[in-house]
Amino acid sequence: AQTVTQSQPEMSVQEAETVTLSCTYDTSESNYYLFWYKQPPSRQMILVIRQEAYKQQNATENRFSVNFQKAAKSFSLKISDSQLGDTAMYFCAFMGEADKLIFGTGTRLQVFP
Protein backbone atom coordinates (compact mmCIF):
# COMPACT_ATOMS: atom_id res chain seq x y z
CA ALA A 1 0.00 0.00 0.00
CA GLN A 2 1.12 3.51 -0.72
CA THR A 3 1.95 5.83 2.15
CA VAL A 4 2.82 9.50 2.38
CA THR A 5 4.85 10.88 5.27
CA GLN A 6 5.25 14.50 6.31
CA SER A 7 7.64 14.57 9.22
CA GLN A 8 7.29 18.25 10.10
CA PRO A 9 4.03 18.94 11.96
CA GLU A 10 4.78 22.67 12.18
CA MET A 11 7.13 25.12 10.49
CA SER A 12 7.59 28.84 10.71
CA VAL A 13 9.32 31.36 8.47
CA GLN A 14 9.78 35.09 8.36
CA GLU A 15 8.18 37.07 5.60
CA ALA A 16 10.32 37.24 2.41
CA GLU A 17 12.44 34.27 3.49
CA THR A 18 12.50 30.78 1.95
CA VAL A 19 11.14 27.64 3.57
CA THR A 20 11.18 23.98 2.53
CA LEU A 21 8.54 21.45 3.51
CA SER A 22 9.46 17.78 3.40
CA CYS A 23 7.50 14.82 2.07
CA THR A 24 8.43 11.21 1.47
CA TYR A 25 6.28 8.48 0.00
CA ASP A 26 6.35 4.77 -0.56
CA THR A 27 5.07 2.98 -3.65
CA SER A 28 5.96 0.13 -5.96
CA GLU A 29 4.32 1.82 -8.95
CA SER A 30 6.36 3.55 -11.62
CA ASN A 31 3.72 5.91 -13.01
CA TYR A 32 2.12 8.28 -10.53
CA TYR A 33 1.46 11.90 -9.66
CA LEU A 34 2.50 13.92 -6.64
CA PHE A 35 0.82 17.04 -5.35
CA TRP A 36 1.09 19.76 -2.79
CA TYR A 37 -2.21 21.18 -1.55
CA LYS A 38 -2.65 24.28 0.59
CA GLN A 39 -5.46 24.54 3.13
CA PRO A 40 -5.81 28.07 4.56
CA PRO A 41 -8.01 28.85 7.58
CA SER A 42 -11.05 28.86 5.26
CA ARG A 43 -10.36 25.10 4.91
CA GLN A 44 -10.69 25.22 1.12
CA MET A 45 -8.19 22.80 -0.44
CA ILE A 46 -6.14 24.58 -3.09
CA LEU A 47 -3.78 22.84 -5.48
CA VAL A 48 -0.33 24.43 -5.24
CA ILE A 49 1.75 22.31 -7.56
CA ARG A 50 1.72 18.98 -9.36
CA GLN A 51 4.54 16.68 -10.47
CA GLU A 52 4.29 13.77 -12.88
CA ALA A 53 6.66 10.97 -11.93
CA TYR A 54 7.84 10.33 -15.47
CA LYS A 55 9.05 13.92 -15.82
CA GLN A 56 12.53 14.48 -14.46
CA GLN A 57 12.23 18.24 -14.48
CA ASN A 58 11.04 19.70 -11.20
CA ALA A 59 7.70 21.51 -11.36
CA THR A 60 7.59 25.25 -10.66
CA GLU A 61 4.65 27.60 -10.10
CA ASN A 62 5.77 31.16 -9.46
CA ARG A 63 7.22 31.21 -5.90
CA PHE A 64 6.58 27.51 -5.40
CA SER A 65 8.90 24.79 -6.62
CA VAL A 66 9.54 21.16 -5.81
CA ASN A 67 12.59 18.98 -5.42
CA PHE A 68 11.49 15.62 -6.78
CA GLN A 69 13.91 12.78 -6.08
CA LYS A 70 12.28 9.68 -7.55
CA ALA A 71 14.89 7.18 -6.42
CA ALA A 72 14.75 8.49 -2.88
CA LYS A 73 10.94 8.84 -3.05
CA SER A 74 11.17 12.37 -1.81
CA PHE A 75 9.04 15.35 -2.87
CA SER A 76 9.80 18.56 -0.99
CA LEU A 77 8.13 21.94 -1.52
CA LYS A 78 10.13 25.15 -1.52
CA ILE A 79 8.36 28.44 -0.97
CA SER A 80 10.44 31.46 -1.91
CA ASP A 81 9.79 35.04 -0.82
CA SER A 82 7.25 33.85 1.77
CA GLN A 83 4.16 35.98 2.19
CA LEU A 84 1.71 36.29 5.06
CA GLY A 85 -0.95 34.73 2.82
CA ASP A 86 1.12 31.55 2.64
CA THR A 87 0.14 30.77 6.23
CA ALA A 88 -1.81 27.50 5.97
CA MET A 89 -1.71 23.75 6.33
CA TYR A 90 0.20 22.11 3.49
CA PHE A 91 -0.57 18.56 2.45
CA CYS A 92 1.55 16.33 0.28
CA ALA A 93 -0.46 13.80 -1.73
CA PHE A 94 0.19 10.80 -3.98
CA MET A 95 -1.97 9.42 -6.74
CA GLY A 96 -1.15 6.16 -8.47
CA GLU A 97 -2.87 3.96 -10.99
CA ALA A 98 -5.95 3.53 -8.81
CA ASP A 99 -6.72 7.25 -9.22
CA LYS A 100 -7.09 7.69 -5.46
CA LEU A 101 -5.39 10.56 -3.68
CA ILE A 102 -3.45 9.52 -0.57
CA PHE A 103 -2.58 12.38 1.75
CA GLY A 104 0.11 12.96 4.33
CA THR A 105 -0.79 14.31 7.76
CA GLY A 106 0.10 17.87 6.85
CA THR A 107 2.53 20.59 7.88
CA ARG A 108 1.24 23.75 9.51
CA LEU A 109 3.19 26.72 8.14
CA GLN A 110 3.17 30.05 9.93
CA VAL A 111 4.63 33.09 8.17
CA PHE A 112 5.68 35.86 10.55
CA PRO A 113 5.99 39.55 9.59
Added chain:
Amino acid sequence: DGGITQSPKYLFRKEGQNVTLSCEQNLNHDAMYWYRQDPGQGLRLIYYSQIVNDFQKGDIAEGYSVSREKKESFPLTVTSAQKNPTAFYLCASSIEETSRKFFGPGTRLTVL
Protein backbone atom coordinates in the same frame (compact mmCIF):
# COMPACT_ATOMS: atom_id res chain seq x y z
CA ASP B 1 -19.02 30.29 -12.45
CA GLY B 2 -18.02 26.64 -12.56
CA GLY B 3 -17.23 24.87 -9.35
CA ILE B 4 -18.19 22.52 -6.57
CA THR B 5 -20.70 23.41 -3.90
CA GLN B 6 -21.27 21.69 -0.61
CA SER B 7 -24.12 22.36 1.74
CA PRO B 8 -24.60 23.07 4.49
CA LYS B 9 -21.34 24.57 5.72
CA TYR B 10 -22.09 23.54 9.31
CA LEU B 11 -24.31 20.64 10.28
CA PHE B 12 -25.39 19.41 13.68
CA ARG B 13 -26.96 16.07 14.33
CA LYS B 14 -28.17 14.17 17.33
CA GLU B 15 -26.58 10.86 18.06
CA GLY B 16 -28.41 8.02 16.34
CA GLN B 17 -29.71 10.09 13.43
CA ASN B 18 -28.77 9.75 9.78
CA VAL B 19 -27.73 12.90 7.96
CA THR B 20 -27.03 13.64 4.29
CA LEU B 21 -24.33 15.99 3.04
CA SER B 22 -24.81 17.57 -0.36
CA CYS B 23 -22.19 17.87 -3.11
CA GLU B 24 -22.95 19.39 -6.51
CA GLN B 25 -20.59 20.22 -9.39
CA ASN B 26 -21.15 21.99 -12.70
CA LEU B 27 -17.71 21.23 -14.11
CA ASN B 28 -19.00 18.29 -16.18
CA HIS B 29 -16.58 16.02 -14.33
CA ASP B 30 -17.10 12.28 -14.48
CA ALA B 31 -15.42 11.38 -11.19
CA MET B 32 -16.46 12.52 -7.73
CA TYR B 33 -15.00 11.78 -4.29
CA TRP B 34 -15.77 12.15 -0.59
CA TYR B 35 -13.00 12.68 1.96
CA ARG B 36 -13.03 12.97 5.71
CA GLN B 37 -10.58 15.19 7.59
CA ASP B 38 -9.81 14.86 11.30
CA PRO B 39 -7.45 17.04 13.36
CA GLY B 40 -3.84 15.97 12.98
CA GLN B 41 -4.63 13.67 10.08
CA GLY B 42 -4.64 14.01 6.35
CA LEU B 43 -7.72 13.48 4.23
CA ARG B 44 -9.05 9.94 4.05
CA LEU B 45 -11.15 8.62 1.19
CA ILE B 46 -14.67 7.49 2.08
CA TYR B 47 -16.28 6.73 -1.31
CA TYR B 48 -15.67 7.61 -4.94
CA SER B 49 -17.59 7.38 -8.18
CA GLN B 50 -16.09 7.27 -11.65
CA ILE B 51 -19.39 7.31 -13.51
CA VAL B 52 -23.11 7.74 -12.94
CA ASN B 53 -24.84 4.84 -11.14
CA ASP B 54 -21.52 3.37 -10.03
CA PHE B 55 -19.39 3.95 -6.94
CA GLN B 56 -16.67 2.22 -4.92
CA LYS B 57 -15.70 2.13 -1.27
CA GLY B 58 -12.66 4.02 -0.18
CA ASP B 59 -10.50 3.37 2.86
CA ILE B 60 -13.07 4.27 5.54
CA ALA B 61 -16.50 3.50 4.04
CA GLU B 62 -18.04 1.83 7.09
CA GLY B 63 -21.01 3.79 8.41
CA TYR B 64 -21.40 5.82 5.22
CA SER B 65 -23.46 5.46 2.04
CA VAL B 66 -23.58 7.33 -1.27
CA SER B 67 -25.58 7.54 -4.47
CA ARG B 68 -24.75 8.82 -7.95
CA GLU B 69 -28.02 9.17 -9.82
CA LYS B 70 -26.87 12.28 -11.70
CA LYS B 71 -23.48 13.29 -13.00
CA GLU B 72 -23.65 16.58 -11.12
CA SER B 73 -24.54 15.21 -7.70
CA PHE B 74 -22.87 12.86 -5.21
CA PRO B 75 -24.59 13.02 -1.81
CA LEU B 76 -23.06 11.36 1.23
CA THR B 77 -25.19 9.90 4.02
CA VAL B 78 -23.63 9.53 7.43
CA THR B 79 -25.56 6.77 9.13
CA SER B 80 -26.05 6.01 12.80
CA ALA B 81 -23.63 3.11 12.31
CA GLN B 82 -20.72 5.55 11.98
CA LYS B 83 -19.10 5.46 15.43
CA ASN B 84 -17.36 8.82 15.36
CA PRO B 85 -18.95 11.02 12.71
CA THR B 86 -17.82 14.43 13.97
CA ALA B 87 -15.36 15.64 11.32
CA PHE B 88 -14.83 17.93 8.36
CA TYR B 89 -16.07 16.45 5.09
CA LEU B 90 -14.69 17.44 1.70
CA CYS B 91 -16.11 16.60 -1.71
CA ALA B 92 -13.96 16.65 -4.85
CA SER B 93 -14.33 16.00 -8.55
CA SER B 94 -12.07 15.41 -11.53
CA ILE B 95 -12.17 14.71 -15.23
CA GLU B 96 -11.40 11.03 -15.54
CA GLU B 97 -8.46 11.38 -17.84
CA THR B 98 -6.66 14.03 -15.82
CA SER B 99 -5.23 13.81 -12.35
CA ARG B 100 -6.25 17.19 -11.01
CA LYS B 101 -8.99 17.18 -8.40
CA PHE B 102 -11.09 20.20 -7.53
CA PHE B 103 -12.36 20.46 -3.97
CA GLY B 104 -15.53 21.94 -2.54
CA PRO B 105 -15.54 24.25 0.50
CA GLY B 106 -16.39 21.42 2.92
CA THR B 107 -19.05 20.65 5.54
CA ARG B 108 -18.32 20.58 9.25
CA LEU B 109 -20.46 17.88 10.89
CA THR B 110 -20.86 17.85 14.65
CA VAL B 111 -22.71 15.14 16.52
CA LEU B 112 -24.28 16.42 19.73
